[in-house]
Amino acid sequence: MAAVFLMASVARGMSFLRVLVLIFVFMLSACESLLFFPQQQLVRSPADVGLAYVDVRITTADGGTVSAWWLPAEGKVEATVLFAHGNAENISTHLASVYWLPARGINVLLIDYRGYGQSSGEASVRGAQMDILAALQHLSAQQALADTPIVVLGQSIGASLAGVAVARNGRQYPALAGVILDAGFTGYADIAKKVAASNWLTWPFQCLAAWAMPEGENLLDEISAISPLPLLLIHGRDDPVVPYRHAERLLAAARQPKTLISYEGGHIQTFSRTENRDLVAGFIRDAAERWRASRKQ
Incomplete structure (x- = not known):
């Protein structure tokens, strides 16, 4: 989740559209890696x-x-x-x-x-x-x-x-x-959606962030x-x-x-x-x- 904000911060100078596409691709490919920062x-x-x-x-x-x-x-x-x-x-x-x-x-x-x-x-x-x-x-x-x-x-x-x-x-x-x-949090989708909603850059991706999280856990x-x-x-x-x-x-x-x-x-x-x-x-x-x-x- 924090990785989304990190990506947004290092993308300074990129067009807004390119940043959104980058975040979209990252979420689809990373999924559970958004949860762990070892x-x-x-x-x-x-x-x-x-x-x-x-x-x-x-x-x-x-x-x-x-x-x-x-x-x-x-x-x-x-x-x-x-x-x-x-x-x-x-x-x-x-x-x-x-x-x-x-x-x-x-x-x-x-x-x-x-x-x-x-x-x-x-x-x-x-x-x-x-x-x-x-x-x-x-x-x-x-x-x-x-x-x-x-x-x-x-x-x-x-x-x-x-x-x-x-x-x-x-x-x-x-x-x-x-x-x-x-x-503790109720579920992975709930917390991912909350984090995405807290930043104007990732706000449009609340549902996507929730969708990318593991199900049944x-x-x-x-x-x-x-x-x-x-x-x-x-x-x-x-x-x-x-x-x-x-x-x-x-x-x-x-x-x-x-x-x-x-x-x-x-x-x-x-x-x-x-x-x-x-x-x-x-x-x-x-x-x-x-x-x-x-x-x-």
């Missing part, structure tokens, strides 16, 4: 912020390799969080969203989708969902984690990817205890199937990227148990606030306790 270079490691970590390589069902970081919990382990980041850069730039969790007794596995960081392949919606499932399988296979519940945390496009992946496949992973979706259509896992939605009321109404529609479509945390802030600014960290950590603890109690029945 960066291969890692700009820092967890060690740079004083965290212990382990480099992990996970093999996907189609033979690819997912690069990940494992951040072990400090002290008594409450749960493990599988973190699916947003659509730009890689795990090294999204570390700020989860670096605080180990100090609260929560393991973290951060994964880079295919095409991101040191992961192999090329990014796609279904490919990234496959990467998330490969990470879930990896965690489920660790004997040392047999008694540790897993909570999936997705941000932005990661929320949509992880939400759909869990809705369709969550029952295959008995250790799953809960799902957290931060700044929308979180709004799948979110009800996350139940009976507890679901936490988080969204900033001032989010300029994914408007707050997306959270309201997702909440309405989801089934119990479900909760929405809203705050005065922008896109994925959630964890810059201590109160939001406290609420999310509380949700993870509650989900973990519920999971452990169910195992005793």
Whole structure:
């Protein structure tokens, strides 16, 4: 989506008609590439912020390799969080969203989708969902984690990817205890149309942008199937990227148990606030306790 604006900005000096044709051709040929903006270079490691970590390589069902970081919990382990980041850069730039969790007794596995960081392949919606499932399988296979519940945390496009992946496949992973979706959007066509409408140059292509997005992968259509896992939605009321109404529609479509945390802030600014960290950590603890109690029945 941002690539459309980038193309428009570098086209300065071209005729308006030529720019429109260029955008039209780009949309038709690129489709899903409008959603992903991977960066291969890692700009820092967890060690740079004083965290212990382990480099992990996970093999996907189609033979690819997912690069990940494992951040072990400090002290008594409450749960493990599988973190699916947003659509730009890689795990090294999204570390700020989860670096605080180990100090609260929560393991973290951060994964880079295919095409991101040191992961192999090329990014796609279904490919990234496959990467998330490969990470879930990896965690489920660790004997040392047999008694540790897993909570999936997705941000932005990661929320949509992880939400759909869990809705369709969550029952295959008995250790799953809960799902957290931060700044997720209802569907790819909805968000593409919104982005196109926000700029005068791409405004005429709203319907084309929506048409170019993948079909049958929308979180709004799948979110009800996350139940009976507890679901936490988080969204900033001032989010300029994914408007707050997306959270309201997702909440309405989801089934119990479900909760929405809203705050005065922008896109994925959630964890810059201590109160939001406290609420999310509380949700993870509650989900973990519920999971452990169910195992005793």
